[in-house]
Amino acid sequence: MRDVCIVGGGVSGLAASIFTARAGLDTLVVDGGESILARNASLENYPGFPDGVDARRYLQLVREQARNAGATFELGRVTSVEPRDEDDLEAGFVLETEVGDPLEARRVIAASWSDSEYLVPLDVGRTQRGSKHFVAVDDAGRTAVDGVYAAGRIAGEPHQTIVAAGHGAKVGLAAIHDSEVNFYHDWVVPEGYFTGRGRDVPPGCEEIDDEQRRRRDDRARETILEAFSEPLEEVPTMHPSVDED
Known part of the structure; x- marks a missing residue:
């Protein structure tokens, strides 16, 4: 289930x-x-x-x-x-x-x-x-x-x-x-965003320190750079009615 x-x-x-x-x-x-x-x-x-x-x-x-x-x-x-x-x-x-x-x-x-x-x-x-x-x-x-x-x-x-x-x-x-x-919210926030105000980190949220932020940024950039490093060989799919003709 x-x-x-x-x-x-x-x-x-x-x-x-x-x-x-x-x-x-x-x-x-x-x-x-x-x-x-x-x-x-x-x-x-x-x-x-x-x-x-x-x-x-x-x-x-x-x-x-x-x-x-x-x-x-x-x-x-x-x-x-x-x-x-x-x-x-x-x-x-x-x-x-x-x-x-x-x-x-x-x-x-x-x-x-x-x-x-x-x-x-x-x-x-x-x-x-x-x-x-x-x-x-x-x-x-x-x-x-x-x-x-x-x-x-x-x-x-x-x-x-x-x-x-x-x-x-x-x-x-x-x-x-x-x-x-x-x-609560799907948020990733800087360390202390909630706890620095005496609040618990709400469900669905995450606090990360600057080292984690930089590590995630590095990974994100690597993913995008790799994705766009070469043209994609796939071509657009034509509308079915055109294929039939």
Whole structure:
């Protein structure tokens, strides 16, 4: 029984997984194999990259960050999600996949644009617009079914990477809050930030001294320098309709 199962390994699902895993929740990401972001020739409106960034490189780094946070991954496609007990949603959910044994999780985050057929058994309230289906959510990404959330484009958010990342983080925080884990802020702060004011370090926070800060900065720079030392050989994925033609 996982604490959280995230369906979709794109930007919103990965962002949610970083937060839930860092909060100590056992987090599994079921990755369908490709994010729509991989179709971008160049990602050029994401803050922090003045001249843009290769979208596939960006996805690689976010996946690495999720793994470093403690999230685990399984490649595959979820075909249905159902409650383990119709009368007790706190008992969690069973997720059937195309291959392998069923998965079990206390909470499910749908982040799988544009596939949402697996949610039909839950009656979360899907709305069709053209050929796509969207899931109704509240301001925090909660659906009509307790323990089930939706993040990113599937929840009607704009089709922008920065928005997907932000909404995924917001939904991850909602799942953390509903899980009632001991959590305050996902902050790493200088030594003495809290204790220097006579306060305990809050749950989810960490104080580090200057030596630790420099060591982490060195590691962060090494990671980025290595990631961008050579061009990525992967090319954008073309829209399926173009491939068919």
